[in-house]
Amino acid sequence: MICDRTYRYVVAILGVMKSGAGYIPVDIRYPSQRQRRILTQSGAPFALAACSVHPVDAPFPVHAIDDMPDRDDRPHSLPSSQDLAYVIFTSGTTGNPKGVMVEHHAFERVVACHNDNLEVTSESRSTLMAGTGFDVAQLEIASMLMAGGSLVLPDEETRLDPDQLLAFFARQRLSHAFVPTALVPAITARSQPSELTLTHLFTAGEKLLPPATGHLPYQLVDCYGPAEATIFATCHRVPGSETDDRPSIGHPMAGSDIYLLDESLAPVPDGEAGEIFIGGDNLARDIYTTSL
Known part of the structure; x- marks a missing residue:
């Protein structure tokens, strides 16, 4: 497509x-x-x-x-639940596109968990911000379709400008919105429009350094996960830099299991550094080839 x-x-x-x-x-x-x-x-x-x-x-x-x-x-x-929903091509470790195959059961579960976590309802109004080739765009669309909410599309100029974007959120009476991690500092540092009706702003893409959030009239939610884990594997309600909390990727989404393992693939003790391994029913089917 x-x-x-x-x-x-x-x-x-x-x-x-x-x-x-x-x-x-x-x-x-x-x-x-x-x-x-x-x-x-x-x-x-x-x-x-x-x-x-x-x-x-x-x-x-x-x-x-x-x-x-x-x-x-x-x-x-x-x-059926095991049928293929979509294939997202990512750059991969080699720089060449690789297709990640996501099945309906995993896609539906992640979207349902997202809607539950962010209190999405049929009255919700949200964005389509992400580029269409990214898995977050599939979630933005499916979130509103599943809930019976409204999807609002900012133009390209608005999409890249923090001031215009905040004005757009207010003008369109949005309850939810997505912005990439790189835009979060600029969005949250600005004066928030008094007419803003946003309740949740969610982000993903890179490591988020918690900004000050005490002045925000909405909840900032940080989401993490590779395409192979079906969009998001964890989500975290960001407490803000005013607290002493360390940066966190939060808790697993329904259907995702998170493990912290050492070099021998053994679980690390509490407080020790380890590598994240993701398991569970939300894992993608496979990497796409024309033979599959």
């Missing part, structure tokens, strides 16, 4: 899931070479163009969703 951050992407995801298929998001903003590499690796018979600009040349037919006729008689085939 060649896509950008517009309503077309949400429409395309719903269409694919209703057909019982899975999808591979390819952000139209990726460099052309990366787009072609992912498309070639996908082994897909065709691509959906869920974007407002013409995509790169693909090694198979590309069908624009805007050109598809409206029909009410298309067959629906609901996926």
Whole structure:
């Protein structure tokens, strides 16, 4: 699915899931070479163009969703819990894209846990901030669809400017929002609009150094996890730099198990440093190859 951050992407995801298929998001903003590499690796018979600009040349037919006729008689085939929901291509340790295969049961569990942790309801209004090729974007969309809430899309200029973003949150009466870790210091350091209705701001992507949060009218939530653990493996309600609490990645999401192990893969004693190992039902199925 060649896509950008517009309503077309949400429409395309719903269409694919209703057909019982899975999808591979390819952000139209990726460099052309990366787009072609992912498309070639996908082994897909065709691509959906869920974007407002013409995509790169693909090694198979590309069908624009805007050109598809409206029909009410298309067959629906609901996926099973073990079926593939999506494949996210990450850069990997070599720098070459690798596809992480996520099944519906893991995706649904993580989204449900996220909605429970952040008190998402049918009255919630949240963002689509993350780039479409990132797994967080899949969660932003599914969170609102699952709860029956509203998804609001900031434009590119607003998305990158902390002042405009805070004004956007207030103007759109958002209850929830995502920002990448790099934006958290700038967002939280600014004067918060008096009309802000935000209750939860969640973040992910890098290590978060806790900012001052005592003045914030909303809860800052830090999420952690590699794509192989289905978006987030842990979440943490950030207490802020005013406390003596050490930086933390918080507690495991439902379906994720966290282990701190030493070099011999034995659990480390309390207070000792170790390497994080993640297990549980939320682990991705596999790394994608055309033979799977």
